[in-house]
Amino acid sequence: MYRVMLIDDEESARKLMRASINWEELNMEVVGEAASGIEAINVIDDMKPDIAFVDISMPFMNGIEFTELATKRYPNLIIIIMTAIDQFEYARKCVSLPVFEYMLKPIVRAEVNATLAAVKAKLDEKQVKPEEHTESENAEKIEASTIDQIKMYIEANYTDSKLNLTSVAQHFGFSASYLSRKFKQETGKNFVEYLTECRMNAAMKLAQANVKMFKASDEVGIPDPNYFGRCFKKYAGVSYSEYVALKNLKD
Amino acid sequence: MNITNINERVKNSNIKNSLSFKLSMVFIGIAGILIVSSMIFIFIIVSKERKEYAEREAENVLISLSTSIRSDIDNYRNVSRLIAYESRVKDFLKATSRDVMQTLKLSEAARLGTLEYLNITNGVDSVFIFRNDLQYMTTHISRQDYHFDLNRMAEDDWLEPLLELKGRASLSLNGNGAIFRGDGKTVLTINRAVYDNVSQKQTGYLFMNISIGFLEDEISQLKNDDICVLTTDGVYLTGNAELAHYYEGVEIPEDIIHKEIEDEENKMILSAMKLQRLPITLLYAIKEEKRLLPMELLYIILLLPMVYFICVFLAGLFIRKNITSPVFALTNEINKNTSGDSLVKIEREFPKNEIGMIKDTYNNMVEHTNELWEKLLENEQTIQKSQMRVLQEQIKPHFLYNSLETIGYLAVDAGAEKVHSALETLGSFYRNFLSKGDREIPLKREITITKDYLSLQKLRYGDIINDEYDIAEDTEECIIPKLILQPLVENSIYHGIRMKGEKGTIKISSRLVDGDLHIIVRDTGVGMSEDQIEKVLSSEQIDTDKGDGLGGSFGLWGTIERIRCYCDKDDVVKIQSEPGEYTEIEIIINMKAKNWRMMNVQSNADR
Numbered sequence: 001m002y003r004v005m006l007i008d009d010e011e012s013a014r015k016l017m018r019a020s021i022n023w024e025e026l027n028m029e030v031v032g033e034a035a036s037g038i039e040a041i042n043v044i045d046d047m048k049p050d051i052a053f054v055d056i057s058m059p060f061m062n063g064i065e066f067t068e069l070a071t072k073r074y075p076n077l078i079i080i081i082m083t084a085i086d087q088f089e090y091a092r093k094c095v096s097l098p099v100f101e102y103m104l105k106p107i108v109r110a111e112v113n114a115t116l117a118a119v120k121a122k123l124d125e126k127q128v129k130p131e132e133h134t135e136s137e138n139a140e141k142i143e144a145s146t147i148d149q150i151k152m153y154i155e156a157n158y159t160d161s162k163l164n165l166t167s168v169a170q171h172f173g174f175s176a177s178y179l180s181r182k183f184k185q186e187t188g189k190n191f192v193e194y195l196t197e198c199r200m201n202a203a204m205k206l207a208q209a210n211v212k213m214f215k216a217s218d219e220v221g222i223p224d225p226n227y228f229g230r231c232f233k234k235y236a237g238v239s240y241s242e243y244v245a246l247k248n249l250k251d
Numbered sequence: 252m253n254i255t256n257i258n259e260r261v262k263n264s265n266i267k268n269s270l271s272f273k274l275s276m277v278f279i280g281i282a283g284i285l286i287v288s289s290m291i292f293i294f295i296i297v298s299k300e301r302k303e304y305a306e307r308e309a310e311n312v313l314i315s316l317s318t319s320i321r322s323d324i325d326n327y328r329n330v331s332r333l334i335a336y337e338s339r340v341k342d343f344l345k346a347t348s349r350d351v352m353q354t355l356k357l358s359e360a361a362r363l364g365t366l367e368y369l370n371i372t373n374g375v376d377s378v379f380i381f382r383n384d385l386q387y388m389t390t391h392i393s394r395q396d397y398h399f400d401l402n403r404m405a406e407d408d409w410l411e412p413l414l415e416l417k418g419r420a421s422l423s424l425n426g427n428g429a430i431f432r433g434d435g436k437t438v439l440t441i442n443r444a445v446y447d448n449v450s451q452k453q454t455g456y457l458f459m460n461i462s463i464g465f466l467e468d469e470i471s472q473l474k475n476d477d478i479c480v481l482t483t484d485g486v487y488l489t490g491n492a493e494l495a496h497y498y499e500g501v502e503i504p505e506d507i508i509h510k511e512i513e514d515e516e517n518k519m520i521l522s523a524m525k526l527q528r529l530p531i532t533l534l535y536a537i538k539e540e541k542r543l544l545p546m547e548l549l550y551i552i553l554l555l556p557m558v559y560f561i562c563v564f565l566a567g568l569f570i571r572k573n574i575t576s577p578v579f580a581l582t583n584e585i586n587k588n589t590s591g592d593s594l595v596k597i598e599r600e601f602p603k604n605e606i607g608m609i610k611d612t613y614n615n616m617v618e619h620t621n622e623l624w625e626k627l628l629e630n631e632q633t634i635q636k637s638q639m640r641v642l643q644e645q646i647k648p649h650f651l652y653n654s655l656e657t658i659g660y661l662a663v664d665a666g667a668e669k670v671h672s673a674l675e676t677l678g679s680f681y682r683n684f685l686s687k688g689d690r691e692i693p694l695k696r697e698i699t700i701t702k703d704y705l706s707l708q709k710l711r712y713g714d715i716i717n718d719e720y721d722i723a724e725d726t727e728e729c730i731i732p733k734l735i736l737q738p739l740v741e742n743s744i745y746h747g748i749r750m751k752g753e754k755g756t757i758k759i760s761s762r763l764v765d766g767d768l769h770i771i772v773r774d775t776g777v778g779m780s781e782d783q784i785e786k787v788l789s790s791e792q793i794d795t796d797k798g799d800g801l802g803g804s805f806g807l808w809g810t811i812e813r814i815r816c817y818c819d820k821d822d823v824v825k826i827q828s829e830p831g832e833y834t835e836i837e838i839i840i841n842m843k844a845k846n847w848r849m850m851n852v853q854s855n856a857d858r
Contacts, residue, residue, distance in 0.1 A: 012657035019663040020671065057649070084649045106652040106659070106678030 002123055003031040005049035007040045007066065008082065009058040013105075017053065020109055026116050037061025038161055038224035041069065042231075045165035045176060046192060049077065051119055055105075056083040060224040061161070067097050073166045076126075078119050082107070146172070147186040150179075151194070158198045159221040165191045200235040203228070208247055213240045274575065278567050285559040293552050300548055302520065305537040306509045309522035312473065313507055313533050317526050319469050323374075324461075324529065327441055328420045330372045331459040335418075335445045339364035340380060344445060344454040348384045358388040365390040374465035376438055379430070380445070381456040393462065396433035403429040413456065418446045422529050424482050426458050437488055438462055439531075463488050479534040483525060494534045497521055512536075577606040585613065593621055648685055652678060673710055679703050684734070694761060694768070695727040701736045701759065708744055716748060721760035729761075729768045729842055732817045738810040739772040739836055746807075747776020747834055766843040771835060778830040787811065788826060807836075814838055 004023065006014045014033045023029055032047040034040035038060050040052075052070065056063035067079055079099045084106075100122075101115050150168060157163050168191075169176040183191045199220040206216040217228035232240045334340060343351065343361035351357050365378050369392055377397060381387040385401065403409055409427055420443040425431060432438050438460040445455045466480050466489045479494035481487055487495040497512055507524045519538040526533065584597040594617040601607045655678040662670035680703035683696055698720065705718045740757060748755030755775045762769050779787070787808050811824045818840055828834040 010653055010656065012660040013653065016656050016660035016663060019660065084652050104682050106655045106675070106682065108675055108679045 002026075002028045002050040002120065003048060004028050005032050005034065005040070005044065005047050005052045006030060007034045007037070007052060007058070007063070008055035009035050010055070011035070013055070013107075017107065017112075020107070021112055021116070026113075026120055028116065028120070036224040036227060037063070037066035037069075038222060039227040040066055041162060041164050042192065042196075042222070042227070044070070044074070045180070050123060051078045051080065051116075053080050053082055056081060064097070067099060069162060071098055073164075073170065078122070080115060080119070144186055147183060150183070151187070154195055155198055158195060158202070159219065161221045161223050163195065163221065165195075196231055196235060200232060203232055203240070204236065204243070207240060207244050210244060210248075216240070274567070274570055278563055282560060282563045285563065286556050289555045289559060293555065297548065297552065302511075305520045306522065309509065309520065309535045309537055310507050312475065312478070313522060313524040313535050316469060316473065316478065316533055316535075317524060319472075320466065320526065320531065320533075321529070323465055323469070324422060324439075324441075327372070327375065327459060327461055330368055330375070331378075331420055331441045331443060331457055334365050334368050334378060334380075334459070335443060335457050336448065337361075337364040337368070340445075341447070341454075343380065343388060344382055345447065348382070348386065351382065351386050358386075361388050362390050374461055374468075376432070376460040376462040378460070379426075379458040381458075383453065383455055395436075397460070398431045398433070399426075400429045400431070413442055413444050414453065416444065418444055418453075424486070424530055426460070430458060430460060432460070436463065437482070437486060466490075475535075477519075477536040477538065479536075481532045481534065483530045483532055485532075488531070490534075491536070494521070494536050497536075498523065498532070498534055573602070573604070574606070577601055581606060581610060581613075584610075588617070593624065648681070651681060655681075673707070676703050676706050680707060684737075690733055691730045692733045693727065694722070694729045694731050694770070697731060697733065697736045698722060698727075698759070700734070701740050704737050705740060705757070712744070712749070715754050716744065717754065717756040719756060719758040721758065723760075723762045726761040726763050726768055729763070729840075731768065731770070731840060732813060735810055735814055735838065736770065736772065738806045739838075742807040742836075743772060743774035743776060743834065747774040747778070750777040751775075763842070766841060768838075768840045768842050770838045770840075773833060773835040775833050778832055778834050779826065779828040780830055784826045784828060788824065814840070 006017055008014050008017075014035075018030050018033075028051070031049060032043060034043055036058050041061075044052075054063040054067055054070075058066075063081060063083075067081065070077055070079060079097075081099050081102045082105055083102060084104070100119060103111060103115060150172060153168065153171070154163070165180055166176045169179040172179070174182075180191050183189070183194070187194060189197070199222060202220045203216050206219060211219070213229065214225045217223060217225040220228070222228040222231060229240055232243070236243055238246065339360040343357045346357050361380060365380070365388075369375050369378065369390060376391075376393045376395065378390040379387055379397070379399075380389075381404075385404075389397070391397075409429060413421065413427075420441050423440050423442055424437055426440040427442060430438070430440060441457075441459040441461065443457050444453050445457050446452060447454045463480075470478050470480065470490050476491055477494065479487070479490040479492065479498075481495060481498055485495070485498050497510075507522055509520055509522045512519050512521050517536075517538060519536045522535045522537075524533045524535075525531075580599065581597070581601065584599055588594050596614045596617050597610050601610045655674050659671050659674040659678075662668075662674060680700060683700045683703065702718075702720075705716065709716050709718075736759065740759070743757050748757070758771075758773045760771045760773075788811065814823050815821055823839055825837040825839070826834070827837075
């Protein structure tokens with residue numbers, strides 16, 4: 001099963017995509033969605049998609065910026081750009097990006113199916129080739145001190161909205177999956193959990209200082225306030241505004 | 252007609268009106284007037300000058316001639332006086348009549364004495380010395396006989412004037428009518444009464460006859476044929492006898508007179524001079540053909556037209572260099588602007604005079620025009636842009652598509668698969684229908700638009716429409732103007748099949764024949780009458796408000812016009828129909844002729 005990720009700020013568009021395509025027939029499954037480029041960067045390491053549908057017009061980080069980042073970090077990822085006709089010219093300017101296909105919105109099932117069939121053929125061909133997954137184990141053993149260094153690195157850089165597991169792994173010269181595993185072993189926490197924890201702790205402090213949410217979200221490195229809001233609620237149990245209200249009540 | 256043709260024509264028609272032509276005409280005119288007027292002027296001066304010049308020359312000749320004649324005659328007078336007082340002549344005269352008659356010695360001695368003088372004097376014909384008793388002695392040099400008219404000599408009017416002179420010599424012709432030369436030729440006679448220098452008594456008379464040969468000598472020395480010597484009475488003496496005719500015994504003052512004479516033979520100025528105290532008149536003729544002009548006058552005569560000519564030439568050169576040539580150059584420069592998109596300033600240098608002012612003014616005008624043009628263009632673009640923006644605002648495709656997808660999801664969620672399909676088709680249709688920018692698209696995409704359109708129409712009208720496609724593979728990528736097929740299909744539905752009220756088929760086919768793309772839309776509708784076909788195919792502007800008998804087929808007419816415009820020819824659409832059976836519309840677009848268009852579009856897109 002190939003893993004598909006849908007990145008589109010329109011929920012209905014994601015849902016339609018999910019519902020109107022017969023994924024199983026294509027030996028594919030939709031493993032996750034993201035409503036912005038920011039969210040996608042944060043969750044992509046968990047989802048490990050083979051294919052990503054990327055809408056161009058998204059707030060905070062648009063599809064082009066995301067694609068630029070993703071093609072560097074995930075060279076094997078197949079990216080299909082989705083665009084409405086009024087942004088097609090803009091998308092064409094980015095034709096140098098190694099994307100698999102540009103597709104026009106609104107989607108037509110026949111077109112999507114045809115494109116996915118081509119993607120599947122390409123992926124199948126790759127899998128036939130001998131596996132080259134020998135890298136990670138040979139890599140330098142990660143010691144506890146290295147994990148400390150990584151922790152420090154995260155604490156120093158969490159405000160960078162583009163930071164994620166893969167970028168850190170690339171920075172330190174490890175494979176992402178190996179780092180992820182080691183990180184969990186050493187710290188008992190997921191990498192993403194740890195990064196989010198850092199950001200949320202910072203956000204709580206900002207909340208205590210009565211900083212508005214959209215400002216706080218930008219300052220802690222999640223400039224998409226919608227995604228930030230979800231993260232905060234998940235972490236703190238209450239929404240950011242509730243948290244601020246509670247804190248004010250205590251005072 | 253293109254611009255160069257117009258220019259050519261204008262040039263031809265303007266040659267006669269051109270400044271240079273007119274100027275050359277004016278110069279030729281001025282030169283002509285100058286030359287003619289100077290000719291007249293010169294003629295007047297010359298004829299006057301020639302006359303004066305001739306008169307002066309005649310005076311010179313006559314005076315010099317008269318002077319030498321007078322000096323000759325003075326000479327003869329002196330000789331005659333010497334003879335009169337020669338001792339032997341005196342003896343002859345003093346002797347008594349008897350002595351003279353008895354002996355010839357006295358007269359012989361006197362002859363010898365006379366001869367001594369005559370031998371050293373030229374031109375004397377003979378000398379007669381009369382005694383008062385009329386006995387005489389003759390001395391002949393020539394062999395001519397002489398006769399005397401003694402009666403004449405006895406007359407008072409012959410003798411008295413001689414005596415009145417008291418021994419001084421006078422000149423007469425033929426001894427004042429008393430002496431005749433044997434050959435009848437006139438002789439000049441120096442007459443004098445001879446007096447005894449002691450007793451102061453008149454002792455006799457002396458006649459010295461001089462042949463007119465000396466006059467001939469004088470004239471021949473002048474080497475001039477146009478001199479005539481006459482007696483005061485008009486008797487011809489010597490020289491050009493012709494001239495004697497013109498002397499009519501006119502009273503000639505003792506001065507020179509000039510007279511212009513013109514008859515069928517001669518045209519001349521005749522000058523006459525009467526010698527003072529001598530019975531001789533001189534005539535001198537300067538004939539027309541021999542009249543001369545003073546050299547300075549000749550120079551002036553030649554110089555004047557030359558100066559005129561040079562002046563005119565220089566003026567012409569000046570005007571040509573400073574006016575006509577710059578005007579031509581300026582015109583050429585300005586003409587360069589008859590082609591090209593924007594006007595170009597004249598870079599070439601012109602003298603800083605009126606021509607330069609024209610150039611500067613023109614350049615300012617060009618600048619201004621270009622500014623206006625740019626402003627106009629800018630305005631036009633701004634208007635277009637704002638219009639585009641208004642259109643886009645109205646359409647808002649992004650919103651439309653997102654809405655379609657949202658509704659689509661709702662349909663899927665509610666299990667309304669048909670609704671989802673319909674929305675999908677609508678989305679696809681609008682996506683292609685509204686596609687920005689490209690006015691020309693591949694046939695494949697036009698077919699997709701048409702298919703989507705038809706499937707949406709089928710939803711509306713149920714099963715009355717059946718569509719079939721026969722698209723040749725090699726036509727799929729042919730570039731055609733956007734939205735030419737859909738209006739034809741629309742026409743087929745509304746004016747064909749729906750009018751018939753029964754199920755109909757629309758068949759779309761395409762094929763490529765000799766570089767021509769044929770697109771055929773055939774429907775089994777009510778068909779079209781000849782009249783309708785003619786109206787739809789007419790390229791006349793149709794009043795859109797009325798539809799003008801097209802029965803609402805305005806969309807079809809407009810589409811045909813669009814194809815004609817795109818292909819740049821009229822013969823691009825064929826319509827065949829059988830009323831009640833079918834209508835077949837065939838579009839023919841030449842692909843080769845349109846290749847450059849594709850390339851243009853390509854290069855525009857690249858920019």
